[in-house]
Amino acid sequence: MKNSDGADILIVDNDPELAHVIAVRLARAGHRCVTAHSGAQAISEWQRRSFDIVISDVNMPGGDGVALADTLQRSEAVPVIFITGFKHEFAKRLKHVKNVTVLEKPFDYAILLALVEATLAGSAVGDDGLRHRGSESEEDES
Numbered sequence: 004m005k006n007s008d009g010a011d012i013l014i015v016d017n018d019p020e021l022a023h024v025i026a027v028r029l030a031r032a033g034h035r036c037v038t039a040h041s042g043a044q045a046i047s048e049w050q051r052r053s054f055d056i057v058i059s060d061v062n063m064p065g066g067d068g069v070a071l072a073d074t075l076q077r078s079e080a081v082p083v084i085f086i087t088g089f090k091h092e093f094a095k096r097l098k099h100v101k102n103v104t105v106l107e108k109p110f111d112y113a114i115l116l117a118l119v120e121a122t123l124a125g126s127a128v129g130d131d132g133l134r135h136r137g138s139e140s141e142e143d144e145s
Contacts, residue, residue, distance in 0.1 A: 009033035010055035010123055015045040015071065016086070017063040025058060025086075028112045029119065042066035042074075049075055056122055058115075061087035061097075069096045076101060082122045086110060 026036035039045035
């Protein structure tokens with residue numbers, strides 16, 4: 004995977020503003036970002052080019068991020084970073100997706116960037132097959 008020259012990142016979120024902000028922040032760190040606002044649009048972008056990482060919301064109308072990850076990973080074992088406020092509702096299904104990190108909303112963009120860099124460096128996932136990250140206040144409550 005790339006890290007010194009930036010990565011090609013597909014950002015999928017039905018909230019166009021959030022997808023744009025994530026793309027801008029990651030572009031400032033040297034990454035090339037493409038945004039999609041639905042699973043169908045993400046698959047279309049995926050068919051046009053390859054990506055090093057997919058960052059996706061989990062809960063989206065017209066198909067969720069777990070189904071999207073399953074579809075994309077049939078052709079390539081791409082790492083996926085899920086950004087969600089619904090981790091517990093999707094926890095069982097998330098365990099079946101390979102190479103997944105979960106970042107809970109609300110999140111700090113510095114944590115997202117650190118997760119992208121760790122993913123590019125190939126850091127290991129936890130015992131349950133998932134990397135779990137949340138905001139500092141959420142981690143303190145656990």
